[in-house]
Amino acid sequence: MKNIKIKISDLVFVKAGKDKGKIGQVIKIFPAVRKAEVQGVNTLKKNAKPSKKYPKGGIIDISHPIDASNLALVCPSCRKITKIKIERSNKKVTRICQKCQADLSIKPKPNDK
Numbered sequence: 001m002k003n004i005k006i007k008i009s010d011l012v013f014v015k016a017g018k019d020k021g022k023i024g025q026v027i028k029i030f031p032a033v034r035k036a037e038v039q040g041v042n043t044l045k046k047n048a049k050p051s052k053k054y055p056k057g058g059i060i061d062i063s064h065p066i067d068a069s070n071l072a073l074v075c076p077s078c079r080k081i082t083k084i085k086i087e088r089s090n091k092k093v094t095r096i097c098q099k100c101q102a103d104l105s106i107k108p109k110p111n112d113k
């Protein structure tokens, strides 16, 4: 398994580390080092000066990348940890949840439970 299977905006479950058990959305992927940045996971407090991004400055939480092997994909439809089934049709590759058969590329709804 050399490729990272997760993609940006995928939901992932943290399997190890200080944020074990958390579920978050992938913000960035670093394939060369097999790491991913997940929203709200592995955050460090940082003292920020007021800027465009943080108009008020002060203490902010910055997510740091964690090892992709510590992440498990979560289906945005059934909210279960799942594996990807690849379906190819008309040269289009679709990633499907093995549990509920939903298309994994759909965006999770933030307040959907």
Ligand SMILES: [Zn+2]
Residues within 6 Å of the ligand: 075, 076, 077, 078, 079, 080, 082, 097, 098, 099, 100, 101, 102
């Ligand atoms: Zn599913």
